[in-house]
Amino acid sequence: xxxxxxxxxxxxxxxxxxxxxxxxxxxxxxxxxxxxxxxxxxxxxxxxxxxxxxxxxxxxxxxxxxxxxxxxxxxxxxxxxxxxxxxxxxxxxxxxxxxxxxxxxxxxxxxxxxxxxxxxxxxxxxxxxxxxxxxxxxxxxxxxxxxxxxxxxxxxxxxxxxxxxxxxxxxxxxxxxxxxxxxxxxxxxxxxxxxxxxxxxxxxxxxxxxxxxxxxxxxxxxxxxxxxxxxxxxxxxxxxxxxxxxxxxxxxxxxxxxxxxxxxxxxxxxxxxxxxxxxxxxxxxxxxxxxxxxxxxxxxxxxxxxxxxxxxxxxxxxxxxxxxxxxx
Amino acid sequence: xxxxxxxxxxxxxxxxxxxxxxxxxxxxxxxxxxxxxxxxxxxxxxxxxxxxxxxxxxxxxxxxxxxxxxxxxxxxxxxxxxxxxxxxxxxxxxxxxxxxxxxxxxxxxxxxxxxxxxxxxxxxxxxxxxxxxxxxxxxxxxxxxxxxxxxxxxxxxxxxxxxxxxxxxx
Numbered sequence: 375x376x377x378x379x380x381x382x383x384x385x386x387x388x389x390x391x392x393x394x395x396x397x398x399x400x401x402x403x404x405x406x407x408x409x410x411x412x413x414x415x416x417x418x419x420x421x422x423x424x425x426x427x428x429x430x431x432x433x434x435x436x437x438x439x440x441x442x443x444x445x446x447x448x449x450x451x452x453x454x455x456x457x458x459x460x461x462x463x464x465x466x467x468x469x470x471x472x473x474x475x476x477x478x479x480x481x482x483x484x485x486x487x488x489x490x491x492x493x494x495x496x497x498x499x500x501x502x503x504x505x506x507x508x509x510x511x512x513x514x515x516x517x518x519x520x521x522x523x524x525x526x527x528x529x530x531x532x533x534x535x536x537x538x539x540x541x542x543x544x545x546x547x548x549x550x551x552x553x554x555x556x557x558x559x560x561x562x563x564x565x566x567x568x569x570x571x572x573x574x575x576x577x578x579x580x581x582x583x584x585x586x587x588x589x590x591x592x593x594x595x596x597x598x599x600x601x602x603x604x605x606x607x608x609x610x611x612x613x614x615x616x617x618x619x620x621x622x623x624x625x626x627x628x629x630x631x632x633x634x635x636x637x638x639x640x641x642x643x644x645x646x647x648x649x650x651x652x653x654x655x656x657x658x659x660x661x662x663x664x665x666x667x668x669x670x671x672x673x674x675x676x677x678x679x680x681x682x683x684x685x686x687x688x689x690x691x692x693x694x695x696x697x698x699x700x701x702x
Numbered sequence: 703x704x705x706x707x708x709x710x711x712x713x714x715x716x717x718x719x720x721x722x723x724x725x726x727x728x729x730x731x732x733x734x735x736x737x738x739x740x741x742x743x744x745x746x747x748x749x750x751x752x753x754x755x756x757x758x759x760x761x762x763x764x765x766x767x768x769x770x771x772x773x774x775x776x777x778x779x780x781x782x783x784x785x786x787x788x789x790x791x792x793x794x795x796x797x798x799x800x801x802x803x804x805x806x807x808x809x810x811x812x813x814x815x816x817x818x819x820x821x822x823x824x825x826x827x828x829x830x831x832x833x834x835x836x837x838x839x840x841x842x843x844x845x846x847x848x849x850x851x852x853x854x855x856x857x858x859x860x861x862x863x864x865x866x867x868x869x870x871x872x
Contacts, residue, residue: 375719377717377719378718378719379718380718380762380764382767401762401765403760404760404761404762404765405742405757405760408721408760408761408762409741409742409760412740412741421718421762423764423765425765448754448815448820451820451821452815452818452819452820452821457821457828457829458828458829461828464821464828465823465828468821468822468823468825469823471846472745472845472846472847473755473808473811473812473815473822473843473846474745474748474755474756474757474808474811474846475742475757475760475846477751477754477755477756477811478756478757478760478761608842608845609823609841609842609845610845610846
């Protein structure tokens, strides 16, 4: 690990002051950043520990929920409002990582975790445009069973690994940011960027900018929501494919729906085309399948990951059928 | 900067690169906490930080400033074993023993989490505060602790005997 200085920020202004220096990085639970530093993939000169900043989870005036960026994943998953009004978020959180890691990991850090693409991690043996911009990508023509079928470019097909962010994408969450120029809010679905020609850039964060909170707007039918994750083992593994869904059905017709995908895309993937295809349709497995296909038309498989197209379609149909009782 | 380890105050290292794991083992002479993968995949380094189970390999020692760390040495001694340590022996919850301190610290954290209603991936009703520690719940909640000897059945038995109510084991 390269040498660095460590500072525990007392408040957001203090964090920004220290974080403005080039080479400084904000530190949450450290579950990903410390590992990457040990691999010398991340080499910050200074760590600004922001776990002492707001970890509060409070209801907003309009009936939504404001989650401080320093809230631990466990704290969010066990929060009564999350469990009862946004179950998709609680389910996504407990589907991710292990209990020890969920006790450490923060909401802000979860959004900024890096891909687990094995070529990204193989600093000594593989080319990676995300790790070393412009050097090439050994995954595109390599072993890419775990890689993205949506949102990839010729430069990068690494998936975004978060489960939590998939639920947040479905819930229309916004990310609250604070920088030298003041505060701003960005929709979660616009927070992460597609790789394009610059996979080393992963978010719209400006240099030194800090995530202070994530806000969930009120969404009454989110009380009826679910997260399903398919992985290579029963627990403690990243998703091959996952689906976050909330659906509002009246008299057998889909009045509204929220759908997002994980494990199959280069960023938390809001399935807007599927949602559009489904609104106003009968709540049947046939409609769900047609909606899934509308989204997955854009899928571009690599050598080893074409199975994710069928798998994702089946998960979408299964989750929506479960939520609407269409599987009965 | 200082930390309380098993009830005693200790000075933290000047170099922030030192992990909590290396600090415990190499600077404090507490080798009970084990280094398995050193990258957060195996759970052998699990300790309790302010009562919550965490991975000491991915925690910088300086992050524990002002906090309370409990290792296996703080849970029980050969002459005064923790109930879980007795149960692990009774149920053959180990073979080589390397993962055992992490398993036991993790299970202590598990009991606290389940006791306050933290849901898991296999919890059926998210709105219930009352978690029944079934074998399925224990297996899921211990999935961050690997045992390469394959003693998982004995481990689940030991945790069940120590923490599960009669209702959950029926």
